[in-house]
Amino acid sequence: MSATNEQAFVKLKNVDIIYGDNASGVKALEGTNLHVEKGSFIAVVGPSGCGKSSLMRLVTGLIPPSAGTIKVANKPVNGPLKIAGMAFQNPTLLPWRNTLDNIMLPLEIVDGYRKDLKRNRLKYEEKAYALLETVGLKDFAMSAPHELSGGMKQRVSLCRALMHEPELLMLDEPFAALDAFTREELWGVLQKLWMEKRFTVILVTHDLREAIYLSQKIYVMSSRPGKIVIEKNVEFDFPRSLSDTYKPDFVALVEELRNHISLERQ
Amino acid sequence: MNKHINRFGPWLIVASTLIFWEICVLIFAIPKFVLPAPSAIIESLVKWAPVIAIHAWQTLFTTLIGFVFAVLGGLGIGIAVGWSTLLYRALYPLLIAFNSVPKVAIVPILVIWFGIGTPPAIITAFMLAFFPIVVNVAAGLATVEPELEDVLRSLGASKKDILLKVGLPSSAPYFFAALKVAITLALVGSVIAETIAANKGIGYLMLNASSRFDVPLVFAGLIVVAIMGIVIYEICAYIERRTTGWATRGATSVVSSAGGG
Numbered sequence A: 001m002s003a004t005n006e007q008a009f010v011k012l013k014n015v016d017i018i019y020g021d022n023a024s025g026v027k028a029l030e031g032t033n034l035h036v037e038k039g040s041f042i043a044v045v046g047p048s049g050c051g052k053s054s055l056m057r058l059v060t061g062l063i064p065p066s067a068g069t070i071k072v073a074n075k076p077v078n079g080p081l082k083i084a085g086m087a088f089q090n091p092t093l094l095p096w097r098n099t100l101d102n103i104m105l106p107l108e109i110v111d112g113y114r115k116d117l118k119r120n121r122l123k124y125e126e127k128a129y130a131l132l133e134t135v136g137l138k139d140f141a142m143s144a145p146h147e148l149s150g151g152m153k154q155r156v157s158l159c160r161a162l163m164h165e166p167e168l169l170m171l172d173e174p175f176a177a178l179d180a181f182t183r184e185e186l187w188g189v190l191q192k193l194w195m196e197k198r199f200t201v202i203l204v205t206h207d208l209r210e211a212i213y214l215s216q217k218i219y220v221m222s223s224r225p226g227k228i229v230i231e232k233n234v235e236f237d238f239p240r241s242l243s244d245t246y247k248p249d250f251v252a253l254v255e256e257l258r259n260h261i262s263l264e265r266q
Numbered sequence B: 001m002n003k004h005i006n007r008f009g010p011w012l013i014v015a016s017t018l019i020f021w022e023i024c025v026l027i028f029a030i031p032k033f034v035l036p037a038p039s040a041i042i043e044s045l046v047k048w049a050p051v052i053a054i055h056a057w058q059t060l061f062t063t064l065i066g067f068v069f070a071v072l073g074g075l076g077i078g079i080a081v082g083w084s085t086l087l088y089r090a091l092y093p094l095l096i097a098f099n100s101v102p103k104v105a106i107v108p109i110l111v112i113w114f115g116i117g118t119p120p121a122i123i124t125a126f127m128l129a130f131f132p133i134v135v136n137v138a139a140g141l142a143t144v145e146p147e148l149e150d151v152l153r154s155l156g157a158s159k160k161d162i163l164l165k166v167g168l169p170s171s172a173p174y175f176f177a178a179l180k181v182a183i184t185l186a187l188v189g190s191v192i193a194e195t196i197a198a199n200k201g202i203g204y205l206m207l208n209a210s211s212r213f214d215v216p217l218v219f220a221g222l223i224v225v226a227i228m229g230i231v232i233y234e235i236c237a238y239i240e241r242r243t244t245g246w247a248t249r250g251a252t253s254v255v256s257s258a259g260g261g
């Protein structure tokens, strides 16, 4: 592991998760160690059911570990983080709010914002519009979720996760339900946002091309109970383009990771 | 053409049913005290209109008061039950028991406590309307997506924040669907209580008329109740459409449940 462990932004040490009681429950994670540096973009891949979503909920403090310790920003995690943004496969927008109001939701909740939201509403709405513009949805600010396509909803969900400028962005298969074209387009959107703002990202995905395209480091997990078996640095320069994903180095890396995973699934 | 059928279809069916009824009564010479013809019912309606109006007003009054209490109580308990699993476990058997008891059987007890008159009708209306509201509000609160809850909790949302921002709005369609059911049940409750223990109201009027074998007036009472039911139902349906139109366009489907009389 790297020498910068001490400065790691997210630090997991020997973490277990057991659902149910300790003796007979389902062990979802076992002895997991993870170090994510501030401002980096990492991806977690692994067979289905190995505990990736559990890992996400653990890091955000939504579930406590059964064993081991978790630190984020050098503080032990013992409750929901409050500095994280999350987005899932399902966009989970509020159907009774339009796009703009959906994006403003985090500001109504996060501590620093909720007090001065009323006073500075215009300023924040401007910010929301700017965010919408970067994902190409500026003209849809007043649309209801049912008027948006799946890909558009997912963009809104991404904007909502970023609205309060979280230090940590947790993405659990955010593009899995989209068609290939939309998905690849959103890779570009996410990469651009990340290069601009440099928040820390943990991305869970089943798509190896997606993981390599977006991240600086990939963690491969074993099947259940999950633990991290391989760490792989992705050295390609940013910004990466779609045509890069067809270059020999890139394809070779996809192959290599695919082999690891098929080994893990046995 | 299709539009016209949609518009006038229901009226056409009502009119042809009435005509068929009238003809049957004529052909088979059915006596008035068994089944009065529509014309006889209408005649009675017109003749007794001022009296019927007084009783209808009383029934509407007890129905609405009972309904308002059912809405307040149903919202309160529905939210409490949806909020806390502990309360849910504690109250659930009680609610089921409460809903299983035939309300007709309770009216005599109410008479012992409150005497004959308005209070038993209001309370019976309340009891019938209460349950569907509780069940639907609690069910609506339970539909909040766990992932959305995760998103909010990771922002530092308290349980109260989640209830206010997501729980209540997403249970609103269930609540308004329940209102439609509840208001008609409240009417049923009022009329039931009036036929047992009252000296005013459509139920009392019908009981009184039937004891005098004035069957056309009994039917006139039934028709007034039916019309009142349709009107208050439509008012609630209108409120539902105006407030939670988003739900019928999105994926959310609304189930409504009714209690028994």
Ligand SMILES: Nc1ncnc2c1ncn2[C@@H]1O[C@H](COP(=O)(O)OP(=O)(O)OP(=O)(O)O)[C@@H](O)[C@H]1O
Pocket: A019, A020, A026, A027, A028, A047, A048, A049, A050, A051, A052, A053, A054, A055, A224
């Ligand atoms: N709330 C829960 N209660 C009990 N068991 C659970 C719970 N959540 C997850 N599990 C179990 O933990 C294991 C890991 O689940 P998790 O959702 O973390 O997997 P995953 O890696 O995200 O899978 P996928 O790639 O299919 O999304 C699974 O075997 C699952 O059955």
Ligand SMILES: [Mg+2]
Pocket: A052, A053, A054, A172
């Ligand atoms: Mg998962």
